[in-house]
Amino acid sequence: METTLDLRRWREKPAGVAYRRWVIVSTGLRQLLRMRFFQILIFLAWTAGVLMAAAGFVFTQSLASGGWLESFAASLGPRPQAVVSAFCSMVLLYPDICIHGLFSGVFWWHSFVGLGLSLIGLSVVIPRLIARDRASNALTIYLSRPLTSFDYLLGKLGLIVGVLLVLWTGPLIFGWLLSMAFAPNSDFFVYSLPALFRAGLFNLIAMVVLASVALGISSLGKTTRSVMMIWIGIWVIGGTIASIPTTPSVVRAASFSHDLNVIRQDIFKLDEILVKAADVLPLTDRSITNNMRRIGQHESSHDSITSAYIGLAAMVIISLFVFSRKLRPE
Amino acid sequence: MRNLIIEAKGLGKTFGTQRALADVNIAVPPGTIGLLGPNGAGKTTFIKCLLNLETPTTGTATVLGCEIRAQNRASRERVGYSPEQDCHIPGMAGCEYVTYCGQLSGMSFQRARQRAHEILDLVSMGQERYRSVDTYSTGMKQRVKLAQALVHDPELVILDEPTNGLDASGRESILQLIGSLWKQLGVSVMMSSHLLHDIERICDRVIIIADGRVIEHDSMEALKNRHRRIVELAPSSEAERFVTMLKAAGLPVEHLSNGRLRVETPSESAEPILSLMRLHNLPPAEIVANPNALHELFLKSLAASKTPQNGNNP
Numbered sequence: 001m002e003t004t005l006d007l008r009r010w011r012e013k014p015a016g017v018a019y020r021r022w023v024i025v026s027t028g029l030r031q032l033l034r035m036r037f038f039q040i041l042i043f044l045a046w047t048a049g050v051l052m053a054a055a056g057f058v059f060t061q062s063l064a065s066g067g068w069l070e071s072f073a074a075s076l077g078p079r080p081q082a083v084v085s086a087f088c089s090m091v092l093l094y095p096d097i098c099i100h101g102l103f104s105g106v107f108w109w110h111s112f113v114g115l116g117l118s119l120i121g122l123s124v125v126i127p128r129l130i131a132r133d134r135a136s137n138a139l140t141i142y143l144s145r146p147l148t149s150f151d152y153l154l155g156k157l158g159l160i161v162g163v164l165l166v167l168w169t170g171p172l173i174f175g176w177l178l179s180m181a182f183a184p185n186s187d188f189f190v191y192s193l194p195a196l197f198r199a200g201l202f203n204l205i206a207m208v209v210l211a212s213v214a215l216g217i218s219s220l221g222k223t224t225r226s227v228m229m230i231w232i233g234i235w236v237i238g239g240t241i242a243s244i245p246t247t248p249s250v251v252r253a254a255s256f257s258h259d260l261n262v263i264r265q266d267i268f269k270l271d272e273i274l275v276k277a278a279d280v281l282p283l284t285d286r287s288i289t290n291n292m293r294r295i296g297q298h299e300s301s302h303d304s305i306t307s308a309y310i311g312l313a314a315m316v317i318i319s320l321f322v323f324s325r326k327l328r329p330e
Numbered sequence: 331m332r333n334l335i336i337e338a339k340g341l342g343k344t345f346g347t348q349r350a351l352a353d354v355n356i357a358v359p360p361g362t363i364g365l366l367g368p369n370g371a372g373k374t375t376f377i378k379c380l381l382n383l384e385t386p387t388t389g390t391a392t393v394l395g396c397e398i399r400a401q402n403r404a405s406r407e408r409v410g411y412s413p414e415q416d417c418h419i420p421g422m423a424g425c426e427y428v429t430y431c432g433q434l435s436g437m438s439f440q441r442a443r444q445r446a447h448e449i450l451d452l453v454s455m456g457q458e459r460y461r462s463v464d465t466y467s468t469g470m471k472q473r474v475k476l477a478q479a480l481v482h483d484p485e486l487v488i489l490d491e492p493t494n495g496l497d498a499s500g501r502e503s504i505l506q507l508i509g510s511l512w513k514q515l516g517v518s519v520m521m522s523s524h525l526l527h528d529i530e531r532i533c534d535r536v537i538i539i540a541d542g543r544v545i546e547h548d549s550m551e552a553l554k555n556r557h558r559r560i561v562e563l564a565p566s567s568e569a570e571r572f573v574t575m576l577k578a579a580g581l582p583v584e585h586l587s588n589g590r591l592r593v594e595t596p597s598e599s600a601e602p603i604l605s606l607m608r609l610h611n612l613p614p615a616e617i618v619a620n621p622n623a624l625h626e627l628f629l630k631s632l633a634a635s636k637t638p639q640n641g642n643n644p
Contacts, residue, residue, distance in 0.1 A: 009483050010437065010445055010483035011483070012437075012441070014407060014435060014436025014437065015436040015437070015438065016436070019436065020434055020435075020436060023430070023433040024434070027430055027433075132420060133419070136416065136417065136418060136419065137413065137416060137417040138417055138418065140383060140411075140413050141411075141417045141478065142434065143381075143383055144381050144383060144406060144409075144411040144413075145406060145431070145434040145435050146403040146404065146406045146407045146435060146436065147403065148402055148403060
C-alpha cells in the first residue's frame with residue numbers, strides 16, 4: 001500500500017540570514033526564560049533597577065520645593081529640616097559634584113549587582129551555548145541548514161548579549177529613566193548623563209569580555225559538567241587567587257573578574273569624585289570630609305590599568321581562537 | 331546542469347594521513363538514490379562534504395545547481411538532512427524542535443509551526459510531539475529527525491541510516507514515506523544505508539562506495555541486469571527430478587540449506603525453466619528471479635574494489 005502524501009508545498013522565498021540568526025537568539029532566550037532560576041535572577045536584577053530608581057527619586061526630590069523629602073524632614077523637626085535645606089542648597093550650588101557624584105555612586109553600586117547577576121546567569125547559559133549543541137550533535141543540524149558557523153557564532157553571541165541586557169543594561173537604563181521621570185529640572189539629566197555614559201562604557205567592556213570568554217569556555221568542553229567546572233575555575237578560583245595581595249601582577253591580570261574591577265575603578269573614578277567633593281563642598285564637619293577623602297584614596301586602584309586591558313584583550317583573543325578551532329560538527 | 335541534483339568533480343577528503351574520499355566524480359539525476367557501502371567506506375564523509383559540514387580537500391561539487399563552497403548557504407537552502415546519530419536540542423518538545431528547524435531554514439514562525447504539525451502527522455507522531463525530545467524512544471527520535479529534514483519542503487533530502495532503531499512496523503511506514511517522497515512530491519532522496527533490502531525496495535538508483543571511492547553508480551534496473559541470471563526454485567515435491575532435469579539441460583544447480591535450488595539461467599526471465607517444467611511434467615514450484623541481486627552485486631563490487639587497478643568513478 002502506498003503512502004499518500006497530502007502536503008501543501010512551501011514555496012515562499014526563505015527569510016534572510018539576519019532573521020535566522022535572530023531565531024537562534026530569541027529561541028535561546030525563550031528557553032532560558034522558562035527556567036525558574038533564571039526568572040529569579042531577572043526578578044533580582046529588575047528589583048535592583050527599581051531600587052536605583054527609588055534612590056534617584058529620593059535624590060531628585062531634594063530640589064523640588066515642597067517635595068516629599070522636604071515635607072518629611074519638616075515633620076521630623078527643625079534640625080532635620082535644616083540639614084535637608086542645607087543639602088538642597090548644596091545640590092543647587094554644586095550640581096556637577098552632587099548630581100554627578102551621587103549618580104556615579106549609584107551606578108557604581110549597580111555595576112557590582114549587574115555584573116554579579118550576569119556572572120551567575122552565565123553559569124546557567126554557558127553550558128547551554130555550544131557545549132550542549134556539541135554533546136547532542138545539534139551543531140550538525142544548525143550547520144546543515146543555510147547557516148554558516150559565523151551565523152551560529154553571531155546567534156550565540158546575541159544570546160549572551162541578550163542575557164546581559166536583561167540582567168544588567170536593562171535595569172540600569174530603566175532605573176535611570178525612571179529617576180529622570182520624576183526629576184524637577186534638566187540639571188539631573190545633564191549632570192547624570194556622564195555618569196550613565198561611564199556605566200554604559202563599563203557595561204559594554206564587560207559585555208565584550210564576558211561574551212567571548214563564555215563562547216570560548218562553552219566550546220572547550222563537550223559536557224555541561226566540564227564546561228561548568230572550567231567556568232567556575234576561571235571565574236571564582238581565578239578571582240580568589242587574584243584577590244590575594246601577594247599574587248604577582250601577571251597572575252592577577254589573568255583573572256577577568258580582577259581586571260574588570262580595575263577597569264571599573266578607572267572608568268567610574270569614584271576616588272576622584274570623593275576627593276573632589278571633600279575638597280570643594282563646604283562641609284562643616286571635618287570628619288565627614290576626612291572620611292570621604294580616605295574612602296576615595298582607598299578606592300583608587302593600585303593595579304596597572306594597562307595590564308588589566310592587556311589581560312582582558314588576551315582573554316578575548318584566546319577565547320575566539322578556541323571557539324574557532326572547536327566549532328566543527330562532530 | 332540544472333537537472334542533476336548532485337555533481338561532484340574530483341571530490342576528495344583526507345583527515346591527516348587518512349584518506350576518506352578519493353577523487354569522486356559523479357553526476358546524480360533526480361530520484362530516489364541509495365548510497366551503499368560498508369562501515370568506514372566514506373558514505374557519511376561524502377554526504378558531509380556535500381553539505382559543507384566537512385571541507386573537501388580537493389575538487390568541487392554542486393548540489394541542486396549551487397556550488398557548495400562559493401554558494402555556501404544557498405547550496406543548503408533546499409536540502410534536508412537527517413544525520414545518523416541523534417541530533418536533538420535538549421529541553422525542546424518535538425513540535426517545537428521541528429518548528430525551530432523550519433525557522434532556521436527561513437520560514438516564518440507561523441508557517442514553520444503549521445508545517446511542523448503537518449510533517450509530524452506524516453511521520454506518525456501523535457501527542458508525543460508535545461513531549462521533550464529527551465524522553466523519546468529511538469524510533470521516535472528517528473521520526474522527529476526525518477520531520478526536521480522535511481519541514482522546509484526541500485527539493486533534496488539526504489538521509490543517513492533513516493531506519494536505524496525502528497521496529498518492523500515503524501520501519502515499514504518510514505520506508506513507504508521515503509519511497510513516496512519522489513513519486514508523489516517530486517522530492518529527491520539520497521538514502522545511505524547498510525540495509526540492502528531497504529535500498530533495493532525504495533531506490534531507483536544506487537551508488538556503491540568503498541574505500542572512499544565510488545565503485546558503482548547506475549539505475550537499480552541496470553545493476554540487476556548486469557548481475558548473473560539467478561533463479562531460486564522451491565519445488566513443492568520431487569526435488570531430485572528437478573535437479574536431474576536442470577542438469578540435463580546444462581544449467582548449473584546448487585542445493586541451498588533451506589531446501590531450495592539455486593539455478594543460473596541464460597535468460598533474464600524464468601520462462602525457459604517454466605518451459606522445461608512443462609516439458610517434463612514436473613510439479614509446481616515457487617520461482618524467484620534474481621533474489622539478493624543487490625547483495626551479490628554489492629559483495630562483488632567490494633571484492634573488485636580491493637584490486638589495485640579498479641579505481642574508476644562511474
